[in-house]
Amino acid sequence: xxxxQAYGCTSxxxxxxxxxxxxxxxxxxxxxxxxxxxxxRHPVPxxxxxxxxxxxxxxxxxxxxxxxxxxxxxxxxxxxxxxxGQQRLEFVAATEVNx
Amino acid sequence: MKTLAxxxxxxxxxxxxxxxxxxxxxxxxxLGLRAVREALADAGITWPDVESAYIGNALVGMAAGAGMxxxxxxxxxxxxxxxxxxxxxxxxxxxxxxxxxxGFTDVSLAMGVDTVDQWRTGPAKARVRGLADSLAxxxxxxxxxxxKYMQESGAxxxxxxxxxxKNHRNGAHNPYAQRQQERTLEEVMAxxxxxxxxxxLQCTPVGEGAAAVIVMSEEGMRRHGIDRRRAIRxxxxxxxxxxxxxxxxxxxxxxRKTTFEAFEQSGIAPKELDVLEVHDAFTIEExxxxxxxxxxxxxxxxxxxxxxxYDIGGRHAVSPSGGLIAMGHPLxxxxxxxxxxxxxxxxxxxxxxxQPNARxxxxxxxxxxxxxxxxxxxxxx
Numbered sequence: 001x002x003x004x005q006a007y008g009c010t011s012x013x014x015x016x017x018x019x020x021x022x023x024x025x026x027x028x029x030x031x032x033x034x035x036x037x038x039x040x041r042h043p044v045p046x047x048x049x050x051x052x053x054x055x056x057x058x059x060x061x062x063x064x065x066x067x068x069x070x071x072x073x074x075x076x077x078x079x080x081x082x083x084x085g086q087q088r089l090e091f092v093a094a095t096e097v098n099x
Numbered sequence: 100m101k102t103l104a105x106x107x108x109x110x111x112x113x114x115x116x117x118x119x120x121x122x123x124x125x126x127x128x129x130l131g132l133r134a135v136r137e138a139l140a141d142a143g144i145t146w147p148d149v150e151s152a153y154i155g156n157a158l159v160g161m162a163a164g165a166g167m168x169x170x171x172x173x174x175x176x177x178x179x180x181x182x183x184x185x186x187x188x189x190x191x192x193x194x195x196x197x198x199x200x201x202g203f204t205d206v207s208l209a210m211g212v213d214t215v216d217q218w219r220t221g222p223a224k225a226r227v228r229g230l231a232d233s234l235a236x237x238x239x240x241x242x243x244x245x246x247k248y249m250q251e252s253g254a255x256x257x258x259x260x261x262x263x264x265k266n267h268r269n270g271a272h273n274p275y276a277q278r279q280q281e282r283t284l285e286e287v288m289a290x291x292x293x294x295x296x297x298x299x300l301q302c303t304p305v306g307e308g309a310a311a312v313i314v315m316s317e318e319g320m321r322r323h324g325i326d327r328r329r330a331i332r333x334x335x336x337x338x339x340x341x342x343x344x345x346x347x348x349x350x351x352x353x354x355r356k357t358t359f360e361a362f363e364q365s366g367i368a369p370k371e372l373d374v375l376e377v378h379d380a381f382t383i384e385e386x387x388x389x390x391x392x393x394x395x396x397x398x399x400x401x402x403x404x405x406x407x408x409y410d411i412g413g414r415h416a417v418s419p420s421g422g423l424i425a426m427g428h429p430l431x432x433x434x435x436x437x438x439x440x441x442x443x444x445x446x447x448x449x450x451x452x453x454q455p456n457a458r459x460x461x462x463x464x465x466x467x468x469x470x471x472x473x474x475x476x477x478x479x480x
Contacts, residue, residue, distance in 0.1 A: 002229070003230075007227070011343055032243040032246045034242035034245075034295035036234065037291070037292040037293055037294060038236075038291070039234065041233070042234055046234070048231060048235060048243065050243055060229065061229060061230060061231050061235050062231050063230075072247065089230055
């Protein structure tokens, strides 16, 4: 399950010592996305994506970085970017990170 | 587990609303009292006849019911405030219906009321943070579903926008609707863009308002001399929350499961539905949900809508009130207001919005949780 939390497993109810933290690969497949034109605090437009991590991992929502026209099915990879002194995670086309 | 079908029959015998409207200086008390007084007058009863009240409310706050209903005269009846996010008003109807069905009362009020206010949600207080929670407003959640739906079904942005054209047309004839203006496809697709292909007129306007229904047993109807021809039976009430649905979108999977539970309770089949009020806060939702409810095959709702299947006068009138897109979505009232519209349709009292010969109707809400409620209503005579 994602994000990690210690309350209990949303699938089976396991809690306490039965829960552990595991690392996920920082890449996945773009399932869908939207270019957002309205937000109270975050500058617009920005693109939000829904990404399946790994091949059968959790589905996360994250910012998509500038620089490529997103398409459903894209392989994407996470990277950490500096944004006004703060670090944030965004996903970009997998090829872009390799390059 | 028992259902309404196992218990004594329950009928909606009175409906009332305060028009849904943009934020104003009107107090929630004024909104709520108007809806309740209209419902009492519609039923032909008075406030002392009511034996219990459920008040659907998401934003007003503690003791909202008592702070309002006292001005009808304090009769000492039990109140319970019901919060279930966008489905609060639907849940109030369910609670009142179950109480009457079980024989605790013969006459109960279900209502919803809200004014525009800050949302305070439980999940936001749980401190479980994803990567971009604050960026995924409901309109973006549904914009992402729209993108996926277009890719899978081949539907175009124009076809999706046509949901709003239909619902604005219906709302234009509804005196209780927040948006009472017909819109062309060009107007619906014009900026401002909100998220993805969704434009402003494809998104619900969250405002203020109130809705109320009076439910009764047959015993109550005899005692109060209710005209049976205007009484509409609640044939099913189904309420569910999220479970593990695998890869399918949870709004859709939850809607399918809850709706089919209601079909099973009532013995009604999808093709029998004359009128539906669905949770169309965003255009894409209507298409996804009518498919999940079995009105058409997967991926075919956009084409069916274009053929006029979901128009008033079509195979199934979907959101003849204007739905959340045009009638509006003031949160607490919305689910109760859907039931009021379905009752008006099944009585044949909907005027220019009337679906001809309507006998069976369905009201569907989803809410943050996610939760889903479905009621099926039937005219017996």
